[in-house]
Amino acid sequence: MNAVDTALTGKNAMKLISGNHACALGAIAAGCRFFAGYPITPSSEIAERLARHLPEVGGVFVQMEDEIASMAAVIGASMGGVKAMTATSGPGFSLKQENLGYAAGAEIPCVIVNVMRGGPSTGMPTRPSQADLMQARWGSHGDYPIIALAPASVGEIYSETIRAFDLAERCRSPVVLLYDQVIAQLSETVTLDNADSLSRTERKWASGARTAYKPYDGGGDGIPAMARPGAGYRSHTTGLTHNEDGFPTQNPEAVSRNLSRLFSKLERHRDLIDSSEELHCADADVVIVAIGISARAATRAVETCRAQGLRVGLFRPITLWPFPETTLCQAAAQARAVLVPEMNTGQLRLEVERVLGGTPVEGMHLFSGEAITPTDIAVQAAALARGT
Amino acid sequence: MLIDTAAEFDVRDYLRKEMMPHFLCPGCGHGIALRALLWAVHDLGIDKDKLAVVSGIGCAGRLSAYIDANTFHVTHGRPLAFATGLALARPDLNVIVITGDGDCLAIGGNHLIHACRRNLKLTCLMLNNEVYGMTGGQVSPTTSETRLTTTTPLGNQEPHFDACALATAAGAGFVGREVTHHVPKLKELIKAGLEHPGFAFVEVLSDCTEIFGRKNDMGSSPEMIMRQKSDIRPSAYRDTVDTPFRPNSLPTGILTKNDRPEYGAAYRRAAAARSGAS
Helix, strand or coil: CCHHHHHHHCCCEEEEEEHHHHHHHHHHHCCCCEEEECCCCCCHHHHHHHHHHHHHHCCEEEECCCHHHHHHHHHHHHHCCCCEEEEEEHHHHHHHHHHHHHHHHHCCCEEEEEEEEECCCCCEEEEECCCCHHHHHHCCCCCCCCEEECCCCHHHHHHHHHHHHHHHHHHCCEEEEEEEHHHHHCEEEEEECCHHHCCCCCCCECCCCHHHCCCCCCCCCCCCCECCCCCCCCCEEECCCECCCCCECCCHHHHHHHHHHHHHHCHHHHHHHCCEEEECCCCCCEEEECCHHHHHHHHHHHHHHHHCCCCEEEEEECEEECCCHHHHHHHCCCCCEEEEEECCCCHHHHHHHHHHCCCCEEEEECCCCCCCCHHHHHHHHHHHHHCC | CCCCCCCCCCHHHHECHHHCCCCCCCCCCHHHHHHHHHHHHHHCCCCHHHEEEEECCCCHHHHHHHECCEEEECCCCCHHHHHHHHHHHCCCCEEEEEEEHHHHHHHCHHHHHHHHHHCCCEEEEEEECCEECCCCCEECCCCCCCCCECCECCCCCCCCCCHHHHHHHHCCCEEEEEECCCHHHHHHHHHHHHHCCCEEEEEEECCCHHHHHCCCCCCCHHHHHHHHHHCCCCCHHHHHCCCCCCCCCCCCEEEEECCCCCHHHHHHHHHHHHHHHC
């Protein structure tokens, strides 16, 4: 029995697999049945896995002519009612931004994996980075809401991929899965969930009379029901600003009303979306804030500091966007200083500074294509904890 | 839903009346093309619930909103890529792409050649009016040589694309061209495209009276349409190109038709064979 069978038939199994492999299996377990992609290092293993496994489960894999087309095809498949995903890295993520904005504006569920490699431009294709945090939030033009998840282990890539599909369907939003090259190609032991116990969230489908259906009426929870082509609703979807009927409008009131609902819809579902992890934050003089492989290193650094009697803790956003402001404020309430180790020039630090206001925030920024080591973080955190 | 194909065609049965009046300029040929498309849909008895229309950006792109079907108005140049995902995910739908010459051949050129090569069951209707009309009349990949546009004030010096030759060379299983003057012939051509099992590319020579014709003293819409019918190329064409790569009179009708395997069915067959083997 191969790993796909295991993911689908409900037999729990331990597997030693890479992060990208775990992502592919998580997608299948979540009900993803369409993948369109374009080869790019270091994400290609996701496409290669799904090219093999999707046809085995009645799904479709297609390698498109470019990154832009891949994003478009994913949205097209999702508009057809099928859970769909693409995976890419830096330059490809840039190319996908226009259509990603379409998915945000037209509210088409989809999952986009961005395995972060060194940039800017072609950068370092085989080296890790964490420099696409702000692009994941603000990469497409105009204001729009988006969800981005930042797993830190192979096991978490598996579970967060499943959660990405759940959130995409539940919130009718694109969801970006952001992780660095290190955990993408690192192999770890993963427990594949019992398929029967997995949540298989389906989007809210239109029901009832066609005449009463409004494609962009948010209803009680701000998330409109979607019409499945063929179900008799014959609705219109556009990237233009639209009214509740789905047709283009530039009426200022209709534009404001519909965009206000769009901009606020994720805020109304923060209980579903938010996710973070804390380690020894309650009494911490110094709180480290980190994601991905940097958080893995920071975990070791916290242990080292605690062994020396230093009160150091770790706050790790798992949902990166929307940013977990409230939980970070609580976690860092006692902290005299905050340390942000990250593989970029300070993208996460900017956000932490914004949220924490008066607390001194120090960054540790490495952009050499290497991962930050536990020792380097421990030295810096210990110095902050000792007030030196 | 069964539709009596012999029933008389009334275009209003296929339009969203709440979207009227439409926004096309007086004299624009796109409305004629839209009517021919809907007539073909009617003749074939295609269920509107199973009809999906994907369109790009520009004047042609706006047409999807007028059609009473499952309609998707997507990003500039990308309707073929969106439609590829939709058609692969939902082979039960009839997927039609409406695009313009700029949308299809310039920003979307890569998607066109690969859609032709892939040969997925889709019908692509490219309305060629030789100009970017919606943005105010800039030169397009099909603007005839010497023509004036807002971005070719010296007259266009770039050779134009022959979209049908391009589609044929890229491997499309069905390629055809028609002018808006011949509505029944255009309808029959679109029907043949819709019935083709693989990728079908249909170019419609449309006219942009307001933005393009006016600037080039081409007269009113009937005059432009009659000129297309007889000879779309300006006489200066032969004088400005040493070795014309296309004849002065454009070929119309079905230009290419072959029975290359349709991609979606081939993929599903291969997947079924793999599943059965394991």
